[in-house]
Amino acid sequence: MPDFRFASSHRYALALVSALVLAAAGGIFWYSRAMANASFDDAVASPMEATAAPADDAQSGSEILLGLARDAMHDGRLVAPTGSNAYEFYLSVLQLEPENPTARDALRESFPRAAAEIERTINQKDLEEARREIDLLREFDSNNFTLALLGSKLSAARNIVMKQHEAEAARIQQSSSRNAAAL
Template identity: 80%
Template sequence: MPRFHFSVSQRYALALIAVLVLTAAGGIFWYSRAMANASYGPAGSPTAAAADAPADDAQSGTGILLGLARDAMHDGRLVAPAGSNAYEFYLSVLQLEPKNPAAQEALRESFPRAAVEIEHTINQYDLEEARREIDLLREFDSNNFTLALLGGKLSAARNMVTKQHEAEAERKQASAGSATRM
């Protein structure tokens, strides 16, 4: 029995140490980010840029969204999942700053890859998701010919799925009709 007590207390100590290390690391990270973002002049007094906090709030929001968008691109989340993809983050940046060159360039450069991803979504017959993704790209460039082609392909896929469902329903109805005749 004493062995079990020792192993439990050892696990408890390890868990406590892990929590303390993570808390300390989080505090150090937070402090370093706060110091990096603070603008201090000579003798430790805040500069005029630090006094303009409301203007910096929009910039920091934009910066956060750009960082999230870059992370999403790096993780391969270009247009999916909904709510956590690069396109939505970049479009949010454009809502804050309509002329933001970084967001506009990233959206323009990633458009062809996004179209390919949407085509794969259509080919997998995830048609509602494909519709959402096409609408997402339309928010950036509503007149793009590629989107018209993808919309046509989506429509054709929907028609094909509808015909498959109708044929299956007819088969089931015919099967049920022949079973009742017997």
């Protein structure tokens, strides 16, 4: 005797999935129409608004980036992770507005903490990340003596890691040659 409950629950699940797919498609369609209407409204803006837009865009872009930088500082993301840290946000502000005093002051004031963070990264042997972070600080102040010291410390750490790898390779080679001789 066939079990009709299984067939009906299977049909119910199929109907439910179909309804969810239709709802998602409808949402995508609605969103794309709303975005098309918004871009049409922007294109039809008055000529007076169009001439004021570049300055406003730079200003609003800077304000957004400054807000992101403040949030990153608050969250302790000074130089890491890549793409979402205060230093990168402040440097982006300076690309939009080279003389922005807020970004310049924040970068200058946070430099010692950023250098300490880079030193911790070197001590943790995350040398590629430390290189990226040093390069990031060099974008702001390429002649800073602290960065020269950090670069030297990074170079020394790389040499130590290289010596450790060479010693490990020699140990492995010696072990494999002993095993080959034993056979």
